[in-house]
Amino acid sequence: MATHIDAAGVHYTPLNQQVRTAVAAGETEIVLDHVLGQRFIADGLVGEVTITVNGVPGGDLGMFMRGPTVVVHGNAEHAPGNTMEAGTIVIHGSAGDAVAHSMRGGKVFVRDDIGYRGGIHMKAYHEKRPYLVVGGDARSFLGEHMAGGTILLLRLNATGSFAERGLASGIHGGEVFIRGEVDDRCLAVGAVRMPFEEEDRARIRPLVEEYCRYFGADVGAILAGEYTRIGPESTRPFAGKYTWE
Amino acid sequence: MTIGSVPLRYKVTIDPERCMECGRCIENCPYGTFRKEGDRIIVAVSRNCTACHRCIAMCPRDAISVVERPVDYRSHPLWTPEAREAIYNQARTGKIILAGMGNALPLPSIFDRLLLDACQVTNPSIDPLREPMELRTYLGKKPSKLAFRRTETGDVELETKIAPNLMIETPIMIGHMSYGAISLNAQLALARAVHETGTFMGTGEGGMHPDLHPYQDRLIVQVASGRFGVDIDYLNRGAAIEIKIGQGAKPGIGGHLPGEKVGPDVSRTRMIPEGSDAISPAPHHDIYSIEDLAQLVRSLKEATGWRKPVFVKIAAVHNVAAIAAGIARSGADAVVVDGFRGGTGAAPKVFRDHVGIPIEAAISAVDQKLRDQGVRNEVSVIASGGLRNAADVTKAIALGADAVYIGTAALVAMGCRVCGTCYRGLCPWGIATQRPDLVARLDPVLEGEHVANLIHAWTMEISELMGAAGINAIESLRGNRDRLRGYMLDEGLLQVLDVRTVGA
Ligand code: SF4
Numbered sequence A: 001m002a003t004h005i006d007a008a009g010v011h012y013t014p015l016n017q018q019v020r021t022a023v024a025a026g027e028t029e030i031v032l033d034h035v036l037g038q039r040f041i042a043d044g045l046v047g048e049v050t051i052t053v054n055g056v057p058g059g060d061l062g063m064f065m066r067g068p069t070v071v072v073h074g075n076a077e078h079a080p081g082n083t084m085e086a087g088t089i090v091i092h093g094s095a096g097d098a099v100a101h102s103m104r105g106g107k108v109f110v111r112d113d114i115g116y117r118g119g120i121h122m123k124a125y126h127e128k129r130p131y132l133v134v135g136g137d138a139r140s141f142l143g144e145h146m147a148g149g150t151i152l153l154l155r156l157n158a159t160g161s162f163a164e165r166g167l168a169s170g171i172h173g174g175e176v177f178i179r180g181e182v183d184d185r186c187l188a189v190g191a192v193r194m195p196f197e198e199e200d201r202a203r204i205r206p207l208v209e210e211y212c213r214y215f216g217a218d219v220g221a222i223l224a225g226e227y228t229r230i231g232p233e234s235t236r237p238f239a240g241k242y243t244w245e
Numbered sequence B: 001m002t003i004g005s006v007p008l009r010y011k012v013t014i015d016p017e018r019c020m021e022c023g024r025c026i027e028n029c030p031y032g033t034f035r036k037e038g039d040r041i042i043v044a045v046s047r048n049c050t051a052c053h054r055c056i057a058m059c060p061r062d063a064i065s066v067v068e069r070p071v072d073y074r075s076h077p078l079w080t081p082e083a084r085e086a087i088y089n090q091a092r093t094g095k096i097i098l099a100g101m102g103n104a105l106p107l108p109s110i111f112d113r114l115l116l117d118a119c120q121v122t123n124p125s126i127d128p129l130r131e132p133m134e135l136r137t138y139l140g141k142k143p144s145k146l147a148f149r150r151t152e153t154g155d156v157e158l159e160t161k162i163a164p165n166l167m168i169e170t171p172i173m174i175g176h177m178s179y180g181a182i183s184l185n186a187q188l189a190l191a192r193a194v195h196e197t198g199t200f201m202g203t204g205e206g207g208m209h210p211d212l213h214p215y216q217d218r219l220i221v222q223v224a225s226g227r228f229g230v231d232i233d234y235l236n237r238g239a240a241i242e243i244k245i246g247q248g249a250k251p252g253i254g255g256h257l258p259g260e261k262v263g264p265d266v267s268r269t270r271m272i273p274e275g276s277d278a279i280s281p282a283p284h285h286d287i288y289s290i291e292d293l294a295q296l297v298r299s300l301k302e303a304t305g306w307r308k309p310v311f312v313k314i315a316a317v318h319n320v321a322a323i324a325a326g327i328a329r330s331g332a333d334a335v336v337v338d339g340f341r342g343g344t345g346a347a348p349k350v351f352r353d354h355v356g357i358p359i360e361a362a363i364s365a366v367d368q369k370l371r372d373q374g375v376r377n378e379v380s381v382i383a384s385g386g387l388r389n390a391a392d393v394t395k396a397i398a399l400g401a402d403a404v405y406i407g408t409a410a411l412v413a414m415g416c417r418v419c420g421t422c423y424r425g426l427c428p429w430g431i432a433t434q435r436p437d438l439v440a441r442l443d444p445v446l447e448g449e450h451v452a453n454l455i456h457a458w459t460m461e462i463s464e465l466m467g468a469a470g471i472n473a474i475e476s477l478r479g480n481r482d483r484l485r486g487y488m489l490d491e492g493l494l495q496v497l498d499v500r501t502v503g504a
């Protein structure tokens, strides 16, 4: 039996306290009803628990989180998955700017669109790899300063090629996959096209499958398309910029 | 024209009369200045010298001397040798000049033109030996008023909830120098020193090495734009959390630790792959407004159960007072203001020397603005950036700071000669390096004692200065500009500092 918490009119701190108390007591299923703009849900939360958020959570959903699964039935605000370490966030809707900002591990799935600066400064370390999968579209500065991990942008309802500027500027690790074409002028400093081979398609398959499992779409149709793969020109983008005094 | 060879920066000589050919200078110089030739030790490449003085400190015979700029240029007040050499360098390379330590321009120090007061005859001075001097400081929010309640048994209870504060026994803390920028032994020495002296130090943006865990109660953990090493355990370990927005040595730009310095241990602590550049973007990309800053402050508090003060560090820039007033409303517990003389391992020279304003003016302006707006109690103010001695600390407090961070001074206590070559990663004193043989030169126990000695000595001097001024609690010194006088400062600056001229 899941623990239900009515979030109507509750400030984020007592709301998170109720969540923490339930997790500490061993609860593995928590449902938050009537969520309306409460920030920091599951902020710094550690554990194996599934939190269902019914409503629209506020900013920094799952920030610093390690382990939990958060499923949002609604849109999310600014920076879900910010500096997150492990776990999964599934958003049945769209999300705001800076989604998965500085994320270090775990997965974020967004059914529809995300705002600016998606996946900015994501980074990987050993077995920790972050994944951001977006079904719809993304705005400028996607994957900027990216240091590791994977961004997969499916653009399921888009027509025409991806044309948002500042794509992966300063990227020095990780990779960005975009379904379909990408305008040359989008590629920012440090970002280069990489070949998209069958093995790359095999690598993104599990992500597409997981996306389709959450949101119900056709794996075969999505995977069949052409993809643009973008990676770093160098892992040392600043190596040649300076001279000693 | 060949612009490849400019005159020697330093000329090193060995006095053959004194040298006993022990070879210590060769072993100690990581730059390869000395060489053995036959049975003699010679200065092979003077040009390699950085004036770190390691050889001089190690030579048993006082045989070595170093002279700066042995070759004169035609003198010119505008076209200094530095100006000319920077041009030769950039004409050759076409690159940005990278420099170390703080601002190297010969700009006058405001601290040196502020003089402290002392009592004479009336209102006698206090003898710190006889009277207790209260230096203990609490950093964090103070309630604007207190509410009490009488219990059924007739006792009085405090109703107001007090925000968490850091208690320090001296107003001197050690600022943020990351593992990566400095060595683990250097961090361990600093950690031992703050443990010993009842104060705190910053981790910098480099995570916390496990060897520092025993000292975690004395560490302020930093969250900067790269979020290196930041996870929930790191946040929970720190005594306080500091969001670094800017740094006095290079306001407005990010930082970057070159891949060469990201070895296995630094990689683990920062949580990034070995050998890759660690790039901190210029802004935090989740902070584009004061509301976003408030969101990060609250997120950090929420993640750590509202048990820790959160500081926000900014570089002292033109509008520092207004920015600090915004920070005071963001939920932050302290604002750290880092002046334009702040040190650094590496910064573009053009930023180090030209961007930002002096800490003296910045602290005064910040304190004044916060008081004018009635929010001074909402945040503590921490001053940093080029504080050289107890007098500077005392003056910073009289200008409105609650406490200070020292950085370079603590490194100097461990042997640093301010050679300004930290960016080479070969610090011969084992401070700004990750090379194991160089790191091993720094003994954390001994250098920890040296740093603790320095903090003790300055703390005693501050009590003496306070006693001489008839002040027995640091609270009465804070923002007490009446105990300062400006010497040869212009009217405009006197106004900003809110200090009267000498004689007035
Ligand atoms: S350390 Fe001094 S005495 Fe020893 S070789 Fe060098 S110059 Fe000579």
Ligand code: SF4
Residues within 6 Å of the ligand: B052, B100, B101, B411, B415, B416, B417, B418, B419, B420, B421, B422, B423, B426, B427, B428, B429, B431, B432
């Ligand atoms: S830390 Fe080392 S390299 Fe840096 S200025 Fe001091 S002595 Fe020189």
